[in-house]
Amino acid sequence: xxxxxxxxxxxxxxxxxAELAQAVGVxxxxxxxxxxxxxxxxxxxxxxxxxxxxxxxxxIFWFDxxxxxxxxxxxxxxxxx
Numbered sequence: 001x002x003x004x005x006x007x008x009x010x011x012x013x014x015x016x017x018a019e020l021a022q023a024v025g026v027x028x029x030x031x032x033x034x035x036x037x038x039x040x041x042x043x044x045x046x047x048x049x050x051x052x053x054x055x056x057x058x059x060i061f062w063f064d065x066x067x068x069x070x071x072x073x074x075x076x077x078x079x080x081x
Contacts (some may be wrong), residue, residue: 013054
């Protein structure tokens, strides 16, 4: 699942993927993979990202499971029509 919250928080600070990556000690590709949902970061990396972006873990990495289920159901309904 894409992490649009991370991308949005980064954009609020006018920070590139490369800048965030350098600040937390990973590659730009790692940040890209987190944002695109291809990589699940360690809790240590999540905390480092949140500190740099001045956000909480909940604000960046918590997903509302009920909302996700509703969205999945809605997508399935559209596909099955």
